[in-house]
Amino acid sequence: MMTFPTDLVPVSWTTGLVAIVLALILRALHLTVQRCFFHPLAKIPGPRLAAISYLYEFYYDAWLGGKYCFHIEDLHEKYGPVVRINPNEIHIKDSEYYDKFYNISSKLNKDPFYYGFLDGPDAAFATDSFLGHRQRRKAFNKFFSPAALNALEIQVQKNITQLVHRMEEFKASGRPLRLGNAFRSLARDVISQYALPDGFHLLESPDLGEDLSSVNQMLSHVAIWNRHFRFIFPVLMATPSWLMHRIASPGMIQLMKFQMYNYEQSRRIVVGSDKGDDRETVLHGIHNSDLPESDKTPARLFSEATTIVGAGSETTGATLETLFYFILTKPDIRSKLVAELESAKQNGADISSKATLLGLPYLGACMKECLRYGNEVSGRLPRYDPNNVIVWRDHSFPPGTIISMNIADMHMDPNCHPRPHEFDPERWLDPSTAATAERFYAPFGKGSRACIGRDLAQLEVLITTATLLDKFDLRIFETEYDDVKPYHDFFSPFQKEGSKGLQVIVQ
């Protein structure tokens, strides 16, 4: 039988506390020494504080609100093309390397720490392993494939017709319209109504989804906090609805209702009371796929729905806003676009159809320039290879090293896109610049994790631009570039707080 010593001196609370603090200090010292001198990334240049602790990133990203991506730019100025930006991650600025790293044949995993900002941790988007992602994405690929383009086109046209009706109201009243906000609601309606049994109906709401757009900006900031403290989203989701109704704004309540409805739709599909007889949606597709049963729970379907809608809304809305800002402030661009559309119409073409619009070179060049200039995914897309060494120039990084790059670094590289801060659609048409421009262009990412909604997003941009230029004479209202330019990186870039974005008078 085991006996216990009876002569032990009882430890007081104070002594216990001191011991814990000492242990923590020792642990911190050990980590500091290990990360600075014995870590595989110890020789990579960068601020000491970033090498030692995630608090450095936390300060710029969460505390200051999406400022790390701008600070990383400064770090590259100081330290060169490779910088250690947190204890386990390096950031590379090298346009030539982008294609090699995010290659379709490289089997890279996503960094789970960074993608902890997503509130759908089980969605394909957030799945860290290469193989797990491949299986999940396969379950809904067909809904965004070239074969689905006609269905996507019909959805986009339907929602643009609604937007036009709402804009007629503004034309009649002469009130300024927050066009950027209207574009975000358009994009949110398109993807939610296409992908789910029933989606948002923001274009029908009295404020055209204005409050929801500002809630989205606020929640995107909260998401960055969630990257560092994973309990935030779960606590938010568990907040009782009676409390939310007391403290939340109308947009937040609208979003909550939608999320609850969305969960209910997922549940109905799983229990079989909604078989998708009218229309097989993305959620039905996932449920009918050969994924394991553990991937067909209401919570998993809900995660997938939330992430797809999130990914397709801010990005596309903001792209349209940037494009219209330049169309409305650069009369030569506007006249060329209008002339191209007029000429297509005179030849009997339907300018709301993708068949016509895909054949209009100037419109296509404007769209590309906007996707280059706008960089609507500002996040740094970190990846790691769990099995292989990664070689960059004369460096070899061991398996597991987290490496990230920013699309904007390539899009704004003067060696790839001369005068990168100039919005110039001609660079895509001029034979002396077009080939290089195409080579260093990846607004939708590259490789196996590239955007699934690429074709849908481009359809939205083309059809919306052509339709609004044809139907209305839009005049810019009290908007400077400062009102639309990115101030915060919450994976998507966001404008400065309180900005009304692009405003127009509809004529």
Ligand code: HEM
């Ligand atoms: C101009 C608009 C858009 C831009 C610039 C854009 C850009 C991107 C980029 C760069 C990625 C890669 C993210 C990463 O590596 O973590 C991505 C992923 C994704 N996008 Fe888009 N996107 C746009 C519109 C859309 C739309 C309309 C949808 C709707 C279906 C969508 C759905 C997704 C999804 C689901 C992923 C994750 C793909 C995966 O991991 O398999 N995006 N997008």
